[in-house]
Amino acid sequence: MSETVSPAYASLYADIQRFHARQMHLLDSGDAEAWAATFTEDGLFAPPSLPEPVRGRVALAEGVRSAHAALAADGEVRRHLLTTAAVEDPGPDGSVRVRSYVQVVATRRDEAPRLLLMCVCDDVLVVEDGRWRVHERYVSRDDRP
Amino acid sequence: MSETVSPAYASLYADIQRFHARQMHLLDSGDAEAWAATFTEDGLFAPPSLPEPVRGRVALAEGVRSAHAALAADGEVRRHLLTTAAVEDPGPDGSVRVRSYVQVVATRRDEAPRLLLMCVCDDVLVVEDGRWRVHERYVSRDDRP
């Protein structure tokens, strides 16, 4: 099975899984600046909740900051569970495409957690300053056309 | 910790995780032929919803095609989230056993997603024509004996 032994792909896979996990943890803890820094300077985030994509770290951080403040005021915790990730081989320019499933789980104190959203996340990741970053992220919701 | 550094296992693990993710994406998008091709020609799929296992790509594809058409007509999207996968070392014949947990999430337009099924998936995977394929898959549902 030598054809299945690719240390380069294994490293890519592990590295990107760690990247994604850390990124979701930053998002859920409301660490807006650190989360925004996981995007490239001109990174694009097209969430299903907005009519236009958000572009750039300043706007990205502001979006998370205000959303997290509203949730905190409301006593709700959100978790983004990223699973079932197909990490593809790098393209000619070194960028890597990843399609994953993201469950958004919302929990209020003393209540059962609710599965709020089922999303598909399509990323284009690049290495910048020695770290993986999101260059483009497109997210769709299963409850929307 | 040299005992924990096994590039061969790491490659196997990453490769199979990608295989599983792509396979679930094909299933959920209703790409019946491509999904069936992720099984060996005589691949066996024993789902909990049928009294007898399905065997062979033609029957596998037909099952997904009709199920997906019914869901589409009904306006429902399904996702298979494969997590918590124990990928074992290859056996003497090179086959690999994987036990994983699969959540099936169903979503209708403008409704909250529902956790439809909680399943355990036991796979026997083999390499055929240079690709991982399912030789046998046994799925059980937690709501059934």
Place this chain on the structure above:
Amino acid sequence: MSETVSPAYASLYADIQRFHARQMHLLDSGDAEAWAATFTEDGLFAPPSLPEPVRGRVALAEGVRSAHAALAADGEVRRHLLTTAAVEDPGPDGSVRVRSYVQVVATRRDEAPRLLLMCVCDDVLVVEDGRWRVHERYVSRDDRP
């Protein structure tokens, strides 16, 4: 992208993912002794359901044994789905910290599965007798302060 090719990290990541998956499978099948053996002899488990942490394999096994017996008598199956795991680089002493999200799903016969708990799991893992084991585990629930 040579900076992202680290066979040592990839091996660590794959090894720990397998460790965690097997450990959750043991827990959910009620294999109390085998589950307790995935902790170090003096392993600490601080679950959110108890006022004090549990320490040591005897106490750990007893906790799982009684909990599983109660669930079985009640006809309920529980699954612990560990996802979104940030496996960090080993510290100077070789221990590895992992933060992950754990969904606890409960299912009764002929009923839909319920998302019972949304937890964050913080582990300190060490290699003992050639195997990964939990030295310390702290779990928090999103529905509790």
